[in-house]
Amino acid sequence: MALTGVEIFKLLPKTNCKKCGFPTCLAFAMKLAQRQASLDACPDVSEEAKKILGEASAPPIRPITFGTGDKAVKMGEETVLFRHEKKFVNPTVFALEIKDTEADDVIEAKINDVVTSEINRVGQLLRVDSICITNESGDAGKFAALAEKVAQKAPDVPVIVATESPEAAEAAIKPFSGKNAILYGVTDANADKMVEIAKANKAIVGAKADGLEALSALTEKIKSTGVEDIVMDSGARKASELLEHNTYIRRAALKKSFKPLGYPVINFVQRDDSMFEALIAGLGVTKYASIVVLSSAEKWKNLALFTLRQNIYTDPQVPMQVEQKIYKIGEPTPDSPLIITTNFSLTYFIVSGEVENAKVPAYLAVMDCEGLSVLTAWAAGKFTGSKIANFIKESGIENEINHRELIIPGYVAILSGAIEEKLEGWKVTVGPREANALPAFLRSRAA
């Protein structure tokens, strides 16, 4: 748990020598408590104090990097239970499971699904981040062959090696040695051997137990061998258990500073029905899983899961507004239509999406109305004829287009006259009220 300024002060030399740059030890302690100073600034602090302060200032959920290179992903480091309090930090990792009992063509297709899963959504590149190979056969040779194939065809993808057999683990982890893979399947029964294999290959330890008490005991046991990087499976598989365990783990780590559960969580959500599996995966995304293991990665399912992850992990502090400017949709020419709306981010998303839908290149003038929607902004006097006229004039759009026609939202048809009065030489056209009528509207004009 974070220490208070006074608690920190008790650990300092109390000489007020000022070498840290602060007038007193107490002033320095206060800054440390607010995380605005670093302990390194005091040259005289004791080793014991360093150790206590170091442990206390460690993040309650350990940050871990899974994989290496461009495709490495960060996990852990979360600070809150509810996203409105503060941004959720490291987005859930999606892992596709491949079993060593699956047919060769299925294996190849799945590897390909992962490698080609990347899509761009509102400016972010999103993908299935990882592959989880599972030793379903119980045969070490088969498992090693699968590992080789994955290492070859998906060379940079972070990998989870899932088995409870040290022999199979030893055989399959080799191609991922030194690559921050996860060796999952470390239980109370096999921990001694498995931890050695993980250490020898610089792998993260994937601890598996039945229930939270057993899991806490297991992570402590693993930690006592000197291992720091652990991901945890509580054995939860049903939705009700996933919610209960994930919630208790997050709370125990954040609110009780319970170190044995202060690690990222891995959820296995495989189901026979892929759509249903996606909903359980969604539970993992919203409720605190750092890794979700899936049995299939169809494109439609990826899109839904990527979008949910993106939504849940956006920064809630960022106001619901977009920047005031003239956005280009498609590749507009000087003859393309000019449409105006307000800068409420939902309004912007919906209108720009519909204009895109229409496949008619256009200019979208987004006016700063303090993040209000069209009707609200109009009612509040922020979306008025003269303000619109000023915005259009100052935007410089007149130099980019040949025409002088402005399309306004149907809800504010009443503004037509006022705009034309203030914006000399311009013609105002009233567009549809709802954005979903825009494609038909734009297409019929373009025809």
Next chain:
Amino acid sequence: MAFVAPKETFAGKVFPVTIGTENEQTFGGENTLPFHAFEGEVPNRPLIAYEIQDVPPEDWPETVRKVYDAVGDDPVKWAKFCQDELKAKAIALRLIGTHPDNKDLSADDAAKTVSDVLGAVNVPLIILGSNHVEKDSEVLVKVAEVAKGKNCVIGKAQEANYKTIAAAAMANGHKLIAMSELDINLSKQLNILITQMGFEKERLITDPMCSALGYGLEYTYSVMERIRLAALAQNDPVMQPPMMADVGMYVWKIKETQASEETLPEWGGLEERAIMWEAMTASSLMLSGAEFLVMRHPKAVELVERFVDELMG
């Protein structure tokens, strides 16, 4: 260090709301976060109502419209189909045809549709306006009278028209949806205004405004979480009505439920994608606190009911 489950219990509780007469349905009533039966009481499942309209679903995308091809031309047939074939637990009749930009049907037209539908089905009925502030106050007042004594849900009352609609719901023994736009303070304010008229808060349903996955879902999600925490942790009675998510309407107008796989191959099959979108929006909002949902596609409803089974089982 031994693990002790960090249970949290709350002083506050969500009001249970019961609707209908013959096949009553109850939702809400929990004293804990959504589906947290491991530390509190979750006496009722969320209720999903099937959405139907007073006019044919011409603007619904193909994937969902085709389900209702044989019945969409008649609200009575449509309602019976939902009740008898799809086993709907409740039906939400949206009077979208009354909107001036739609067919501009009159309040009398709407009243007839409502009484016909009420005569044909025995599951609870939710009666929704077209979201046109002035027209709704006219239409909903009339239909509330026609449905008197049927313990329906009437909605939606907004800041600009709550007085007439709340009065009509009160006089005719209905529950009422209070909707505001994605802001916990506006929600609270509207609930206060309505209860100040003498409308019991135990008969209210809060609609903090839905958004679809990818189109602002996170705003609805977080407003719901904040409202629920206000109800439970702060024990604020004005924030204790159950919450509604009007999922179908928001999901079935966006690109992800309409664009074909030919135009956007990287998005995968349209049928699965569209159904997935409705189901995922609904399941996520249930996790943030929605107890009453309005949905369109039977396959999406089935998925979400299964999700609830696993969460409550």
